[in-house]
């Protein structure tokens with residue numbers, strides 16, 4: 080088997096890399112693919128919490144690299160789906176604990192075991208980013224529609240361009256869209272950001288309180304029905320598998336008195 | 350009046366449009382690693398060179414940095430009156 084190694088990256092911190100990694104992982108596993116989530120945010124371990132697996136972590140990625148355990152021993156299986164696995168980060172080390180060569184070797188091994196290897200990268204553009212990218216052939220760039228996040232995403236895209244030989248494809252996930260504000264022209268929408276960054280869209284995810292609730296439960300929204308964000312992540316997974324899925328109409332229609340009356344009587348839309 | 354505003358609120362359009370315009374300019378500069386003010390110096394020098402060869406229509410010179418995909422294009426526009434010989 081030779082799986083796909085996809086790094087999930089952003090530049091700016093806190094825009095949703097870990098949330099996206101967990102949810103895309105769950106959604107891909109739901110389609111039947113075998114998936115390994117790799118937490119490369121060494122020293123700031125988060126992915127295990129989002130997956131609700133923090134109590135099952137015994138070994139971590141650094142233990143594997145430093146040969147204190149076998150790769151299989153460090154993998155933590157998801158509670159519901161046996162085809163979904165997590166390779167946790169070390170919590171007590173820092174970004175220098177793993178280098179690019181070691182990461183490449185690790186990804187080679189993971190690739191032979193899984194259909195998809197999703198690497199959650201740390202914020203920033205320094206060595207942590209470089210190492211997270213080391214074994215990847217594809218990238219997902221995450222940003223929110225805020226100016227500072229878009230600027231940092233542009234920086235990342237520049238760095239990915241410079242690695243064209245290794246990273247052959249990258250696409251954008253625009254996170255935390257607020258359709259009402261976009262409709263009121265109070266913030267940039269999907270089209271605006273795509274145009275500015277000149278990048279292909281993989282998916283758009285709305286701002287959703289359910290994400291906070293699901294994080295607290297340790298059950299990513301993509302695994303449950305009836306949430307807009309969950310549907311967005313499931314669509315992203317299908318697109319990653321090569322399916323043509325129409326984009327959700329996130330940029331709510333413009334705010335006129337007609338739509339105001341319609342929305343008044345039909346509050347749940349978008 | 351409040352009901353009126355609520356019903357007929359005109360989309361202001363400003364914040365999103367301003368953000369997009371600022372982003373465009375910012376990213377062109379970022380990508381080129383172009384320091385602030387640098388372009389103005391170039392404009393002055395280039396205009397001086399063209400003005401050695403042509404009489405220029407006063408105050409019509411235009412200098413634009415535009416984004417084309419992920420690359421930048423510098424578009425200079427001089428209105429020429431006649432050649433100086």
Ligand SMILES: Nc1ncnc2c1ncn2[C@@H]1O[C@H](COP(=O)(O)OP(=O)(O)OP(=O)(O)O)[C@@H](O)[C@H]1O
Pocket residue numbers: 089091092093094095096097098099120125200201202254255256284285286287288290291294308
């Ligand atoms: N679409 C969304 N709607 C609401 N909240 C969200 C959404 N996406 C992310 N969040 C929240 O934003 C916060 C940051 O998300 P997350 O940890 O995934 O970002 P990150 O990019 O991994 O951060 P870091 O750079 O620190 O690793 C979390 O509290 C998360 O619950």
Ligand SMILES: [Mg+2]
Pocket residue numbers: 096097098120125200
């Ligand atoms: Mg994170």
